[in-house]
Amino acid sequence: MDQVPAPAMGQHLPASLAAFRHLRTANVVLLAGGATVIGAGFAAGDPWTHVWPGAGLWTFAVLEQINYFHIQLSHDNRADITRLLRTRRLPRPHLARDLERLSSSKAPEPAPSHVGDARAPSETARKSS
Numbered sequence: 118m119d120q121v122p123a124p125a126m127g128q129h130l131p132a133s134l135a136a137f138r139h140l141r142t143a144n145v146v147l148l149a150g151g152a153t154v155i156g157a158g159f160a161a162g163d164p165w166t167h168v169w170p171g172a173g174l175w176t177f178a179v180l181e182q183i184n185y186f187h188i189q190l191s192h193d194n195r196a197d198i199t200r201l202l203r204t205r206r207l208p209r210p211h212l213a214r215d216l217e218r219l220s221s222s223k224a225p226e227p228a229p230s231h232v233g234d235a236r237a238p239s240e241t242a243r244k245s246s
Contacts, residue, residue: 134219137212141186148182151175185212 155175158168184190189210192198200208 130215130219130222134215138216138219141182141216144182148175148179151178185210186216187213 151171152175155168155172158171180190187210188207189197190207192201
């Protein structure tokens with residue numbers, strides 16, 4: 118799998134992580150469209166059985182957007198709950214941190230083409246003469 122450097126942590130991030138940057142933006146657009154449809158349903162006076170289920174699912178989708186890209190809302194194990202009680206604040210999600218590292222990292226420099234010496238062949242020939 119292709120790797121993208123993460124110089125801050127010394128670890129490598131998967132190259133496919135860049136797709137999440139685009140999906141984060143697309144998700145906001147889709148959530149706005151969903152809000153428009155739900156608002157139109159309420160304004161048109163549709164029966165509550167047609168509008169409320171969609172409004173509930175939309176609410177969960179907004180909470181998931183926040184949970185993945187902004188603030189970690191879910192704490193499903195003892196370590197998460199202990200950290201929450203210790204720090205008394207909601208942490209940033211790992212995906213948000215990885216996306217930040219991805220945007221702050223620069224492209225890796227190409228490796229030299231020769232194994233033994235990083236200089237061009239003409240420099241090596243001049244030095245040996």
